Amino acid sequence: MRARVLIRPKAGILDPQGQAVERALPALGFSGVSNVHVGRLVELDVDDASQLDDMCRRLLANPLIEDYEVVEAS
């Protein structure tokens, strides 16, 4: 199975990348942009999708600072 894991900074943790993007967009003339957060995408082929959650908790994400979401791509 092809899986996608979306990893994003936990709510409440300062996200300077998101802030930098949020400041850059108005500079290009885009208005009405707020609440920008920058995370990571991991795509992987797995035989046993039931292991994905464990993989996320142990390696792909750090649950202390990041939330993750497993998205089945196909």
Place this chain on the structure above:
Amino acid sequence: MRFGVITFPGTCDDADARLAAGKVGEAVQLWHGDRDLQGVDAVVVPGGFSYGDYLRAGAIARFAPVMESVIEFARDGGLVLGICNGFQILAEAHLLPGALLPNQGLRFVCRQVDLEVVNRDTPFTRACGERLSIPAKHMSGRYVGDVPEDQVVLRYAPGHNFNGSQDDIAGVCNERRNVFGLMPHPEHAVDALCGPSIDGLGIFRSMAEAKVPA
């Protein structure tokens, strides 16, 4: 005191850590792929960019074969010092509370920093003064964590918290106080030839004077 300094692929501060440890004791190199800690009395996890900082700083090094032995060594009460990337690795290994995130300014910063030694009752700080001036050089040093007050060992002095660390935290220890991690680099401040202070030596001297668990 026999110090073992780990070398991972991408480590770059292991030579300085061995030199610093060598000033107060004996220092040997430990290899990331080798589970054997060679009977050392203390382990230093040095700075650098282990495994290219891929995924998150320290995330992959934490699973290196040598780290299984380091985790066991720490659980038995052995002294473990993590500097910079070493601190990140020990946090990822859950030997220390919290995590290190990219600096709030998103830049790599290299500068001399002043630190307040807020807990001198640890095997890593007993021979230190109340303040240290040592270099810091990192990209991901913003400390975030749920850490009890008595486990905060070092804070950036006012005006020196360049990375945005929570409560100015620069170094923390575990509950048992045998594992300590800090972002600035004591091993780069041990020789008057190479900088404005030799304050870093206090940390290595403290370890050398600590009682080694039987």
